[in-house]
Amino acid sequence: MPIEINWQLLMPELVIALTLIIVLIFDMFDSISKTILGWLTIVGAGIALWVSIQMQQAGTVGTQFNDMFKVDSFSLFFNIIFLISTILVALISLSYLGKDDRKQGPYYLLILLATLGMMLMAAGNELIVVFLGLELMSLSLYVLAGYFRDNPVSSEAGMKYLLLGAFASAFFLYGIALIYGGAGTTSIPGIASNLTAESQSPLLLGGMFLLIVGFGFKVAIVPFHQWAPDVYEGAPTTIAAFISAGPKAAGFAAFLRIFMEALPAMQSQWGDVIILLAMLTMTVGNVIAIAQTNIKRMLAYSSIAHAGYVLIGLAAANNEGISSVMLYLLVYCVMNIGAFGAVILAKTTDGECLTISDYAGLGFRKPLLGLFMTLMLLSLAGFPPTAGFVGKFYIFKSAVQAGHTWLVIIGAINTAISAFYYLRVVVTMYMREPEEELEFSPYPSTLVVGLILAVIGVLFIGILPSLLLNSVQNSVL
Amino acid sequence: MGLEYYLILSALLFTTGVIGVLIRRNAIIIFMCIELMLNAANLAFVAISRHLGETTGQVFVFFVMTVAAAEVAIGLAIIVSVFKHRQTVNVDEVNSLKG
């Protein structure tokens, strides 16, 4: 049986895979300067981003490999999110890794591998492909979290992420096995068509809940969030930014694809669970974030809370809900990487400023740093005219349309709580006197470029959301 | 023999793995319990595949096996690097990250 391969459909993935192999080969030779590996990663991801945008604009749709791999506006839009995250993270990593040649190659390789895994997750039209993408992404991230082997904290973060991540993967896999037993197929459209025909078996119900548990761990929603603060604190800061952005978007992409396309017939069962998880995640994330003194831990709890806002959009489960989730994830990735980038920028000669009190007086002594940090935190808190406001607005709007008004009220209360701890950092930066004089390192230029791109993104989406909104609304499943 | 026996066995294996992860404190043993969970899923895949008379589930098992091997390679390397710093792999004693 002949199989036609449409190479054009696979372009973004092929570009990333090719970049990966080029980086791998370049890293083998000692004569090649390792500093170009980071730039190669950025160029490769940039080409893939350009191709994805072109395909998205042209509305390319198609399936590949016996319907296992589906390219549509939805997967292409998520490709854009992942590739933007990858480019931003690679930019802020260029100066972060230092001059050690041995550290450069594997780092960018693993970032590219993780990106490829995310793209597979968003495009997977078969549970096997989603699982393989998830594992490709997770395995790369475990290594990246423990990347600074000489640092005991980084190794520890790697081990915690590994044990809990592998635990979650096993739940996810068992969920797939049960759904395979209940529906008789692992193809997403196949499950959807079998579901309407048959009565729902307990196998399917069990499988669905195991999938929720598995995804819950991966995207850090309460009560499966305990790994997130420890991993974010221990992992290299660039990797904390990466883990909080792309993989979370990829988890939600696969979540949307599986639950909206394969299991819409069971919405009466999973809808309420999602609403409950949304409430828990927002509230727990925001309340615990108030008590944090370490800025990386605070951002970790804030990213948990943001997963809660995304769940509101999922609970709405209509076209507006899906498009608002997609918009929000794009916005969230840009502003969260920006916030972590600002943390990296606040580098003293002894290391990074990690406790919030270290930021006292920074706003005036380091105006650029103060500006970046303030903008990103305001966006995370959801103040207009930043992108965070636009994202939250559409999420809440879709939930109101779906009739979840009280869920929106809880969300609004949580936004108010979150404003407290985000603004506390801003207040510390501008209104407190520093307790001790800290010696600051000079700004690395690539890091500043990355942050400027993030700021442009945040302000652009915040001021002119309509340009993006059309494209998002055309990309729903 | 019916499908349900295999599924019950796989559910038992899976539960054993989950309980092991939750109560054991040695990172290596936790890791072995996770592998047990993956193999429980493999058993379910093969049994269901046989029951349906198709091969999708069996191919799935091949992929899971390779993924599990990669996970073991990475996992052991990370656990060894933790052991180098702490001289222990007890997850209760490896707790410098706490807020």
Add this chain to the structure above:
Amino acid sequence: MLFNFANVLIFLAVGCLFVVLNLTISRLLHTKLFSGEKYIPYECGEDPIGDTRIKFNTRFYVIALIFLIFDVEAVFLFPWAVVSRSMGLLAFLEMLVFIAILLVGLAYVWAKGDLEWIRSTQLEVQAVQREESYDN
């Protein structure tokens, strides 16, 4: 079906009986003389040195992990072998690509020096020299 299984059972029983019989005969026949030499692990003239629980070189472990990965990847060759004839040239090319990627991986491991037995001395010295050159 049942009869075939009986064959296995008989074979198993004969096997067990053979072992037990031989052990019993030798127990009945051997001389009961125990000298110090009898209690050491090897009786081939090699004197055991030190504890049996020695530390292995970590290189064994690295090589074993690399072997594990490449060994398990070979599992994909089996389903491919089943369908390769009916799928023709495309299957062949796909497997070539698959193996080429694995080869690049192997070359990477080789280039990084992870297949060397004496890496712990040679490359570490290089790394130290490199770090010293950065500091200067």
